[in-house]
Amino acid sequence: MDFIPVxxxxxxxxxxxxxxxxxxxxxxxAVGLSIGLPLAVGTVYGPRWLRRLIDxxxxxxxxxxxxxxxxxxxxxIFPFLGLDLSAFVVAVIxxxxxxxxYQSQILRGAILSVPEGQxxxxxxxxxxxxxxxxxIILPQALRLAIPxxxxxxxxxxxxxxxxxxxGVAEIMARAxxxxxxxxxxxxxxxxxxxLFMGLxxxxxxxxxxxxxxxxxxxxx
Amino acid sequence: xxPDELFFLYRDLAPALIRGAAVSVRLILPSAxxxxxxxxxxxxxxxYGFSLLRWAAEAYVAVFRGFPLLVQLYIWYFGMPRLGxxxxxxxxxxxxxxxCSGAYHxxxxxxxxxxxxxxxxxxxxxxxxxxxxxxxxIILPQAVRRALPGCGNEWxxxxxxxxxxxxxxxxxxxxxxxxxxxxxxxxxxxxxAVGFVYLLFVTLATWILKGLEKRLTxxxxxxxxx
Amino acid sequence: xxxxxxxxxxxxxxxxKEIVKGVSLSVRRGEIKVLIGPSGAGKSTLLQMIxxxxxxxxxxxxxxxxxxxxxxxxxLCAYRQQVGMIFQEFNLFDHLTALGNVxxxxxxxxxxxxxxxxxxxxxxxxxxxxxxxxGKYPAELSGGQKQRVSIARxxxxxxxxxxxxxxTSALDPELIGEVHAVIRELGASGMTMIMATHxxxxxxxxxxxxxxMEDGRIVEQGPPDIIxxxxxxxxxxxxxxxxxxxxxxx
Ligand SMILES: Nc1ncnc2c1ncn2[C@@H]1O[C@H](COP(=O)(O)OP(=O)(O)O)[C@@H](O)[C@H]1O
Ligand SMILES: [Mg+2]
Numbered sequence: 001m002d003f004i005p006v007x008x009x010x011x012x013x014x015x016x017x018x019x020x021x022x023x024x025x026x027x028x029x030a031v032g033l034s035i036g037l038p039l040a041v042g043t044v045y046g047p048r049w050l051r052r053l054i055d056x057x058x059x060x061x062x063x064x065x066x067x068x069x070x071x072x073x074x075x076x077i078f079p080f081l082g083l084d085l086s087a088f089v090v091a092v093i094x095x096x097x098x099x100x101x102y103q104s105q106i107l108r109g110a111i112l113s114v115p116e117g118q119x120x121x122x123x124x125x126x127x128x129x130x131x132x133x134x135x136i137i138l139p140q141a142l143r144l145a146i147p148x149x150x151x152x153x154x155x156x157x158x159x160x161x162x163x164x165x166x167g168v169a170e171i172m173a174r175a176x177x178x179x180x181x182x183x184x185x186x187x188x189x190x191x192x193x194x195l196f197m198g199l200x201x202x203x204x205x206x207x208x209x210x211x212x213x214x215x216x217x218x219x220x
Numbered sequence: 221x222x223p224d225e226l227f228f229l230y231r232d233l234a235p236a237l238i239r240g241a242a243v244s245v246r247l248i249l250p251s252a253x254x255x256x257x258x259x260x261x262x263x264x265x266x267x268y269g270f271s272l273l274r275w276a277a278e279a280y281v282a283v284f285r286g287f288p289l290l291v292q293l294y295i296w297y298f299g300m301p302r303l304g305x306x307x308x309x310x311x312x313x314x315x316x317x318x319x320c321s322g323a324y325h326x327x328x329x330x331x332x333x334x335x336x337x338x339x340x341x342x343x344x345x346x347x348x349x350x351x352x353x354x355x356x357x358i359i360l361p362q363a364v365r366r367a368l369p370g371c372g373n374e375w376x377x378x379x380x381x382x383x384x385x386x387x388x389x390x391x392x393x394x395x396x397x398x399x400x401x402x403x404x405x406x407x408x409x410x411x412x413a414v415g416f417v418y419l420l421f422v423t424l425a426t427w428i429l430k431g432l433e434k435r436l437t438x439x440x441x442x443x444x445x446x
Numbered sequence: 447x448x449x450x451x452x453x454x455x456x457x458x459x460x461x462x463k464e465i466v467k468g469v470s471l472s473v474r475r476g477e478i479k480v481l482i483g484p485s486g487a488g489k490s491t492l493l494q495m496i497x498x499x500x501x502x503x504x505x506x507x508x509x510x511x512x513x514x515x516x517x518x519x520x521x522l523c524a525y526r527q528q529v530g531m532i533f534q535e536f537n538l539f540d541h542l543t544a545l546g547n548v549x550x551x552x553x554x555x556x557x558x559x560x561x562x563x564x565x566x567x568x569x570x571x572x573x574x575x576x577x578x579x580x581g582k583y584p585a586e587l588s589g590g591q592k593q594r595v596s597i598a599r600x601x602x603x604x605x606x607x608x609x610x611x612x613x614t615s616a617l618d619p620e621l622i623g624e625v626h627a628v629i630r631e632l633g634a635s636g637m638t639m640i641m642a643t644h645x646x647x648x649x650x651x652x653x654x655x656x657x658x659m660e661d662g663r664i665v666e667q668g669p670p671d672i673i674x675x676x677x678x679x680x681x682x683x684x685x686x687x688x689x690x691x692x693x694x695x696x
Contacts, residue, residue, distance in 0.1 A: 063422040064415040065383035068394055072415060076408030158288035172290060186299035193287035200286060339537035342499050346531035347551040347603060348523040357554055361541045440540050440585030
């Protein structure tokens with residue numbers, strides 16, 4: 001039980017990393033959405049060359065490990081471009097780009113599961129294609145995508161621990177810091193893991209509530 | 221200028237990448253097989269196990285899907301010595317990958333087992349099949365087909381997540397890259413090359429899985445890969 | 447003729463609700479018994495208990511005078527091969543072709559040689575008029591075709607008795623005829639059958655005896671014309687009148 005005092009002292013420091021973790025995740029989700037949404041619309045409605053290009057993007061960001069991308073952008077590409085970005089910003093951008101690839105797939109599925117008659121009916125009342133997509137298809141598709149986002153949130157939350165490799169002061173980095181100072185690795189990492197589980201639970205619950213709130217009556 | 225680059229490629233990068241890729245493969249293959257086995261075990265327990273076993277399997281899945289993989293690796297590598305379990309970086313990585321991906325595999329296995337209609341089992345019994353025969357000839361062929369897309373994705377994730385072995389000092393592809401990059405300061409080139417190798421692995425695995433799915437596909441058992 | 451299958455005082459309860467309340471019946475070789483009764487009467491449960499797909503809480507089943515002990519796995523599997531079962535939902539093995547469905551029992555359960563099994567399976571498929579569809583998967587067959595495959599699957603094992611649980615209830619009306627034709631032929635060939643159905647006119651033409659079941663009990667049994675037209679019990683009359691209205695009359 002010698003680890004109790006250490007935990008009492010060290011855990012508040014670890015738990016303060018929650019904010020950093022959550023900001024990284026929220027930022028990545030937002031970046032991911034702003035990339036994923038146009039990509040999804042492009043893959044469903046775009047011309048062939050655009051679809052190929054988007055496929056290439058998705059293939060790249062789904063195929064290269066997060067850690068490698070973090071190193072590539074933080075040590076390689078951004079300095080090469082003369083950009084001096086903090087580890088935190090790079091983490092958000094890289095996670096966001098990866099999430100964009102996944103979100104484009106989620107949204108694509110959601111758009112495709114909106115019944116075909118919706119597009120026909122929108123055109124029949126005289127909407128342009130762009131109007132039909134923006135006013136009729138997407139409002140339905142975005143609702144359908146919420147469970148997918150919930151999953152994406154859980155994945156990003158866990159992946160955000162990897163940004164510790166760049167020195168972002170999130171939960172994992174702080175846990176490692178405390179653990180290597182106190183040699184209480186086991187209890188501290190377990191606490192960190194439980195914290196991640198708790199954050200996953202709270203976040204997915206909130207999204208489930210949102211899902212219910214925006215539900216259209218009688219709509220599957 | 222150009223000979224210099226070629227020299228770097230020839231002398232530093234290529235051997236390191238090959239060495240690293242070999243270690244990565246030695247991490248991925250056993251973890252893929254053991255992880256799948258783990259998932260079949262946990263998934264079967266969750267569907268068919270008696271209460272205590274089912275409860276244990278559910279807890280296993282909740283924890284190993286809930287903790288980030290990096291945290292799990294740190295627990296095995298840095299945490300376990302406290303309990304007297306000293307693992308090499310390689311062992312810690314394989315153990316971590318196996319148990320984590322097993323939890324995810326079990327989700328797909330569970331879903332596949334649950335999707336088998338009760339009527340299939342009744343009909344098997346009705347023509348006199350034993351439990352083992354029912355499992356072997358009716359349940360497994362259907363479950364494998366239902367679980368394959370999900371498990372396939374899991375194997376692809378494993379390829380990418382194998383890079384985290386570097387964080388517990390198991391020097392595989394990413395680690396070799398980091399060493400070369402740090403000593404030559406050619407970060408962009410090296411990590412682009414490392415990324416390319418992973419892309420190669422992932423693409424190859426996707427092809428193999430697609431081929432497998434194509435061979436296993438039957439009317440009523442079509443595969444929907446995203 | 448001698449009794450081939452006998453069910454004695456068989457019971458089943460789920461929770462504290464008794465679903466089958468001590469049912470006995472005996473079937474002679476070549477006899478066709480039809481079970482009728484409202485939904486929830488316990489017909490499916492009774493049929494499934496006869497070949498132990500549902501284990502009875504109490505009561506016995508005898509095949510050719512021998513009591514079946516469901517606790518002995520090998521004996522149970524051997525018994526089930528001799529009792530063919532046709533389900534309302536067909537329950538074809540979804541990952542096997544029509545031929546595969548008929549073959550698998552022969553190869554895996556009866557351990558028949560592969561070539562012989564194939565010939566036999568083809569013959570059974572042709573008997574139900576599906577020789578041309580042998581290579582198709584269940585997902586590619588119509589409901590009526592699926593049910594005929596399932597009949598072929600049962601017949602391939604040379605059953606002594608066939609149990610049919612509402613074989614045409616899940617079918618579109620225009621597909622019922624083809625399945626009835628197969629069952630009629632089966633009856634003509636002397637197969638012993640117990641069948642639950644709501645198809646009254648079909649049952650009247652086929653059955654030697656009709657059994658009216660309600661609330662887990664046999665209420666009345668006898669020749670079809672008696673049960674359907676001059677039943678003693680008011681409940682039986684009421685039920686028969688109701689399904690008669692639904693187009694059951696010839
Ligand atoms: N596995 C089960 N668990 C609980 N109740 C059941 C089960 N199977 C059947 N029942 C109940 O038993 C009753 C009789 O069902 P069933 O034998 O299917 O009747 P029928 O085939 O005559 O319509 C129904 O009320 C049904 O709800
Ligand atoms: Mg029924």
